[in-house]
Amino acid sequence: MTQAPSSNGNGHHLPSISVSALWERPLTAPGGTAALLVRVSAPPNRRPGRRTPVDVAFVLDRSGSMNGGPLALAKQAVDAAAGYLRDDDRAALVVFDHEVDLLQPLGPTTPRAKAALRLALHGIDAGGSTDLGGGWLSGCRELAEASASSARSRRALLLTDGQANVGIVDPAALVRHAAELRSRGISTTALGVGLGFNEALLQAMAEAGGGNFGFVERPDELRAFFETELRELLAVVALGLTLEVTLPEGLHAHPVSAFPAARHGRTWTVALGDVPAGEELEIVFRLEVKGGRVGDALPVGVSAGWTDPAADQRRHATAELPPLALAPTLEVERAIADGRVAEVLAVQTAAAERKRALELDREGRIVESRQAMASARDVLAAAPMSERVRFMTQDTDVLAASAGPYDEATRKRAAWEDERRRKNRRVARQGDDAAGRDQAP
Numbered sequence: 001m002t003q004a005p006s007s008n009g010n011g012h013h014l015p016s017i018s019v020s021a022l023w024e025r026p027l028t029a030p031g032g033t034a035a036l037l038v039r040v041s042a043p044p045n046r047r048p049g050r051r052t053p054v055d056v057a058f059v060l061d062r063s064g065s066m067n068g069g070p071l072a073l074a075k076q077a078v079d080a081a082a083g084y085l086r087d088d089d090r091a092a093l094v095v096f097d098h099e100v101d102l103l104q105p106l107g108p109t110t111p112r113a114k115a116a117l118r119l120a121l122h123g124i125d126a127g128g129s130t131d132l133g134g135g136w137l138s139g140c141r142e143l144a145e146a147s148a149s150s151a152r153s154r155r156a157l158l159l160t161d162g163q164a165n166v167g168i169v170d171p172a173a174l175v176r177h178a179a180e181l182r183s184r185g186i187s188t189t190a191l192g193v194g195l196g197f198n199e200a201l202l203q204a205m206a207e208a209g210g211g212n213f214g215f216v217e218r219p220d221e222l223r224a225f226f227e228t229e230l231r232e233l234l235a236v237v238a239l240g241l242t243l244e245v246t247l248p249e250g251l252h253a254h255p256v257s258a259f260p261a262a263r264h265g266r267t268w269t270v271a272l273g274d275v276p277a278g279e280e281l282e283i284v285f286r287l288e289v290k291g292g293r294v295g296d297a298l299p300v301g302v303s304a305g306w307t308d309p310a311a312d313q314r315r316h317a318t319a320e321l322p323p324l325a326l327a328p329t330l331e332v333e334r335a336i337a338d339g340r341v342a343e344v345l346a347v348q349t350a351a352a353e354r355k356r357a358l359e360l361d362r363e364g365r366i367v368e369s370r371q372a373m374a375s376a377r378d379v380l381a382a383a384p385m386s387e388r389v390r391f392m393t394q395d396t397d398v399l400a401a402s403a404g405p406y407d408e409a410t411r412k413r414a415a416w417e418d419e420r421r422r423k424n425r426r427v428a429r430q431g432d433d434a435a436g437r438d439q440a441p
Helices: 069-082 111-122 132-145 171-183 199-209 219-234 329-334 339-362 366-381 387-401 408-421
Strands: 018-023 033-041 054-061 090-096 100-108 153-160 187-193 210-216 236-246 251-255 261-264 267-276 280-289 301-308 313-319 324-326
Touching (some): 018 313, 033 236, 033 339, 054 069, 054 132, 054 219, 069 219, 090 132, 100 111, 100 132, 132 153, 132 171, 153 199, 153 219, 171 187, 171 199, 187 199, 187 219, 199 210, 199 339, 199 408, 210 219, 210 267, 210 408, 219 236, 219 267, 251 267, 267 280, 280 324, 280 339, 339 366, 339 387, 339 408, 387 408
Parallel strands (some): 153 187, 187 210
Antiparallel strands (some): 018 033, 033 280, 090 100, 236 267, 236 301, 251 280, 261 267, 301 313
16 A cells, blocks of 8 residues: 655645555456455545635526425525635536526635625525526536636536426436536536436436435435535545556456546546545456466556645555466465455445346336346345445345335435445435444444
8 A cells, every 4th residue: 555645835744645455366267357446545634724725516406396495495505505615715606497597606705705695595486497407517617617726626516306308408418518527627416306306317427527426305404415515525635536457468347336437548547536534435346357377467557646735736646466366266266355355346236236227117127127136136145244235235135126116215215325335435224323324344
């Protein structure tokens, strides 16, 4: 494991991002498979009160279905979230129904600007249909057109309770836009409220956009979500973090985790986005050996790069990893697997299968959906048993046994939980706010 230092501006070095890599087993047979776990850890915040300024665009759905309590609580949530911002931060406010209005251009969040934002929020009324793409892109445009250093987080926070039924309605087009914006340093968090939105679309936009996907079933939960999102954004210690895994000839990788990944030649690049203090990310790859002979050693390079916002400098770190050895099948079978790697691989693989099952269910392909859910259950059954695996297995058993289509609340909550599992985030049990946590240790 290596760790790149950063400076606090007084010549004193502070802990920075650390990167480590671990094989499930450090050997496999020719033509066999292997699993690689890469752990990226950010240090806890050791500079309370000091942070890097951020740019945030609040993009708020005001369509007719938001009328009443949902819209009122959404406005309160945005107002409360803006209270976390300082004079050197910048915020914009966009609202949309079938029309898009920029109520507040991106600008410093001074006390006067916050008062203006509060007044603008007060004047929002529910309207017509949902131009989700137009509203969201208008907020992103504010972030893109403003002058910004490389050491500044930029994020659009999109809240909607409905379908994209005006303007850009093709999900693939919206996801492409999210990926393009992420490549330009603008991330997207997509929050669905209630039961009328398309969770597959918002989840895909957030994943491609390098932000978070959220599900709030009750409008009274909006404030907590926005405050959590802002606290995370304001605690960022690494901007635009990317992981690179370089493979030798004959070794092929399949990323499992829910981060955008692209292959260029022999190198896979995974976009991990902006990482807050104290965060630990676990990225899993399944690898296939194409050919080779017993005795061969296959070296794999693992490194990370990011912008240190404290110094406005690009940093790099590498992980030490022994080559993957090709050995006789009997020797591979006798090798003891690393339980932690096996657990993370199983959880994230099962979460990906569950995601596919939920999408099939939304399409009405119930038999195929349950087959995919059963596949997820089988993956978990073969994993080392832990509290996290046990809880996920129980939930998957229930979903696999369901005969009819899932109700909207079940599908949306499961999609939200699986997105968090594939990013190594905490998942709470229903009815248990503290003791029962599905979380990586």
